[in-house]
Amino acid sequence: MKLTVVILAAGRGKRMGSALPKVLHPVAGRPMLAHVLELARRLEPVRICVVVGHGGDVVRAAFAGEAIEWVEQREQLGTGHAVRQALPLIAEADARVLVLYGDVPLLPEGPVRELVAAGNALLTARLPDPAGYGRICRDAAGVFTGVVEDRDATASERAIDEINTGVLAIEAAVLKRCLPAVSNDNAQGEYYLPDVLPLAMDRGHDVQTVCTGDPGAVLGINDRLQLARAEREYQRRAAEALLRDGVSLADPARFDLRGTLRCGEDVFIDVGVVFEGTVTLGDGVRVGPHCVLRDTRVGAGSEVHPFSHLDGASVGAGCSVGPYARLRPGTTLADRARVGNFVEAKQATIGVGSKVNHLSYVGDATLGAGVNVGAGTITCNYDGVAKYQTALGDGVFIGSNSTLVAPLAIEDGGFVAAGSTVTRDVGRDQLAVGRGRQRNIDGWRRPGARRNDNDNGNGNGNGNGNGNGNGNDEQGGH
Numbered sequence: 001m002k003l004t005v006v007i008l009a010a011g012r013g014k015r016m017g018s019a020l021p022k023v024l025h026p027v028a029g030r031p032m033l034a035h036v037l038e039l040a041r042r043l044e045p046v047r048i049c050v051v052v053g054h055g056g057d058v059v060r061a062a063f064a065g066e067a068i069e070w071v072e073q074r075e076q077l078g079t080g081h082a083v084r085q086a087l088p089l090i091a092e093a094d095a096r097v098l099v100l101y102g103d104v105p106l107l108p109e110g111p112v113r114e115l116v117a118a119g120n121a122l123l124t125a126r127l128p129d130p131a132g133y134g135r136i137c138r139d140a141a142g143v144f145t146g147v148v149e150d151r152d153a154t155a156s157e158r159a160i161d162e163i164n165t166g167v168l169a170i171e172a173a174v175l176k177r178c179l180p181a182v183s184n185d186n187a188q189g190e191y192y193l194p195d196v197l198p199l200a201m202d203r204g205h206d207v208q209t210v211c212t213g214d215p216g217a218v219l220g221i222n223d224r225l226q227l228a229r230a231e232r233e234y235q236r237r238a239a240e241a242l243l244r245d246g247v248s249l250a251d252p253a254r255f256d257l258r259g260t261l262r263c264g265e266d267v268f269i270d271v272g273v274v275f276e277g278t279v280t281l282g283d284g285v286r287v288g289p290h291c292v293l294r295d296t297r298v299g300a301g302s303e304v305h306p307f308s309h310l311d312g313a314s315v316g317a318g319c320s321v322g323p324y325a326r327l328r329p330g331t332t333l334a335d336r337a338r339v340g341n342f343v344e345a346k347q348a349t350i351g352v353g354s355k356v357n358h359l360s361y362v363g364d365a366t367l368g369a370g371v372n373v374g375a376g377t378i379t380c381n382y383d384g385v386a387k388y389q390t391a392l393g394d395g396v397f398i399g400s401n402s403t404l405v406a407p408l409a410i411e412d413g414g415f416v417a418a419g420s421t422v423t424r425d426v427g428r429d430q431l432a433v434g435r436g437r438q439r440n441i442d443g444w445r446r447p448g449a450r451r452n453d454n455d456n457g458n459g460n461g462n463g464n465g466n467g468n469g470n471g472n473d474e475q476g477g478h
Contacts, residue, residue, distance in 0.1 A: 001096060002046045002095050003044070003046060003095065003096045003098060004045055004048075004049065004090050005040040005043065005047070005048045005049070005097075005098045006049045006083055006086045006099050007048065007049070007050045007101065007102050008079060008082045008083070008099065009021075009051060009052050009103075010051050010052050010054065010056075010072075010076060011053070011076065012053070013054075016222075016223060017223075020055070020058070021056075021059050022102075022103055023103055024058065024059060024062055027105045027106075027221075027230050028234045028235070028257060028259075029258025029259060030258070032102065032103055032105035032221060035106070036102050036105060037050075037068075039107060039109060040098075043113070049069045049086045050063075050068050050070055050071065050102070051072075051082045052073070053072065071085045071086045077190055078188070078191040079190075079192060080182045080190075080195060083099060083193055084179055087175075090172050090176065092172050092173040092176060095171065095172065096116055096171060097170050097171075097175050098115070098116055098168075099167060099169075099193060100167060103221045103222070104166075104167070104218060104219070104220050105234075106216070106217040106218075106237075108217050111214075112167070114210050115168070115169045118169065118208045118210060119171060120174060120205055121168065121207065122147070122164065122194060122209050122210070123165045123166075123167040123168065123211075123218065124163060124210065124211045124212070125165055125212050126162050126211065126215060127161055128161065130162075130163045132150050133163035133164060134163060134164035134166075134192075134194065135150070135157050135158065135164070136164060144208070146195070147164045147192070149186060149188070149192065151186075151187040151188060164194055165212075165219075170196065170197075182196055216233055235255060236253075238255070238261075239252035242261070246263075246265060247267045247268075248268045248269065250268075250269065250271045251271045254272050257275050258275065258277075259279065259295075260277075262279070262280045263281045263285075264282045264284070264285070264300065265284070266284045267281050267283070267287075268286045270287060273290070273293070274291075274292045275294075276294035278295055280297045282297075282299045282301070282302070285303070286302075287303075288305045288308070290306055290307050291308045292311075293310045294310070294311045294312065296310040296313045296315070297314050297315065299315055300317045300318075301317050302315050302319040302320070302321070305321060305325070306322065306323045306324075307322065307323050307324045308322030308323060308326070308327075309325075310326075310327045311326075311327065312328065312329030312331070313331040314332045315327075315337075316333050316335040316337060316352075318335055319335070319338065320337075321333070321338075321339050324341045324342050325340065325341065325343050325344075326344045326345070327339065327344075328344065328345065329347070330346065331345045331347065331348050332348070332349045334350060334352040334354070334369075335353075336353045337351065337352065337355070338354070338357060340356065340357035340358050341357075341358060341359070343357070343358065343360050343361075344363075345362045346363040347363060348364070351366075351368045351369040352370070353370050354367045354369060354370060354371035354372070354373075355371070358374075360376060360378065361377075361379060362379050363379050363387075364381040364387050364390065364406065365381070365391070365392070366390070366391045367392045367396070368392060368395070368396065368412070370395045371392050371396045371397075372396075372398065373392075373398045374397075374399045374400035374401070374402065375400045375401070376400050376401040377398050377403075378402075378403050378404070379404045379408075380403060388406035390404050390408045390409075391408070391409045393409075393411045393412035394413075395412055396412070396413070396416075397415045398410075399418030399420065401419045402418065402421070403420070403421040403434075404416075405421065408423070410426040411427050411428040411429075411430075412429070413428055413429040414429065416434075420434035421434045421435075
């Protein structure tokens with residue numbers, strides 16, 4: 001069956017109080033229109049038409065390159081008028097037309113498929129407080145007869161709790177024949193799309209309704225409060241799905257998924273964790289509180305400690321990250337590697353069992369197996385024009401507070417004494433000492449300190465007695 005999906009996304013959304021078109025406001029990290037487009041694509045239509053109006057150029061730009069046929073509604077004269085703008089793109093050979101809304105991002109797939117299969121059908125829902133929504137009218141036998149908008153309804157009609165969601169499916173030929181006949185003779189002077197269904201019935205076509213059991217999923221977003229509620233509803237569903245799959249969440253109400261999350265067995269996620277893009281957690285992974293993981297893979301048995309930020313990283317099995325670590329794009333940790341507190345890594349490969357435990361920056365670097373990088377170490381990878389590589393072989397030891405000036409290679413077993421600035425390659429099993437020579441000056445006083453009357457002020461300590469440490473002294477100072 002050929003299906004055309006028409007998505008109405010022309011509204012300005014004045015109640016959002018924003019210059020951003022309403023359908024671009026995010027739910028779970030993506031524009032609400034993106035969620036509707038995802039649903040549409042799962043139905044495998046022959047075409048997707050999106051009707052835009054206010055901010056249409058901005059909406060188009062946000063989805064540039066996607067297979068969308070754009071239609072402009074220059075005047076906002078109602079939903080029927082909006083769909084009419086798309087009629088030239090709809091062929092009668094298209095068996096069905098499905099109308100969705102760009103500000104209804106949580107619509108479930110099941111009822112929509114049922115709607116499409118029904119032919120000419122309207123999606124409805126029952127609300128405890130239906131105020132403001134169009135009501136579903138039925139005859140004494142319960143047969144659908146039409147929709148009356150809230151402003152046009154009588155007191156008895158307003159007492160009806162079954163509401164019109166606006167989502168409908170209709171045969172393409174019926175739509176093309178009936179939609180031009182829809183009138184705007186109503187309180188708002190607009191062309192209402194659901195009015196096409198009574199016209200179809202008058203022409204002998206069957207019309208059905210599909211009532212969803214999840215009314216919260218079919219309500220549109222018109223203001224920031226409704227946007228926040230939609231966000232929490234999305235996160236509630238995502239959390240419950242993970243819990244059903246065996247993932248442990250410390251508190252499902254303090255969990256945010258803004259992409260796709262795949263988890264193995266016995267995964268534990270603490271409070272305040274945000275997942276963005278595509279994230280994969282292997283068996284037994286533990287993620288501590290208030291971490292952000294974006295487009296990242298974490299191998300089995302690894303732990304991400306609190307307040308760590310992983311972006312575009314690949315973490316092997318049995319690793320430890322954080323707390324307060326930042327792994328930037330291109331960072332790869334081999335199995336059993338450790339990146340500790342206040343460490344930043346970028347475009348770095350950290351080998352099996354290697355450790356960068358404290359207060360260090362490792363960028364554009366490759367570390368072999370069993371490397372130890374001491375606290376305060378920095379790879380100087382950028383000279384203001386270009387970036388350069390640092391390569392550390394297996395078993396390299398970098399003493400604390402060292403500066404490694406790239407391009408630089410330290411071969412297997414190389415040792416850098418603490419406090420060194422290393423600018424030349426270090427050979428296998430060599431010790432590199434790049435410190436300034438120490439001088440101890442006798443009789444020195446702090447600036448401003450009082451001097452003894454007998455003090456002649458001559459601080460003539462020399463620097464050669466205490467400053468000629470040999471290599472063993474340098475190493476021993478480590």
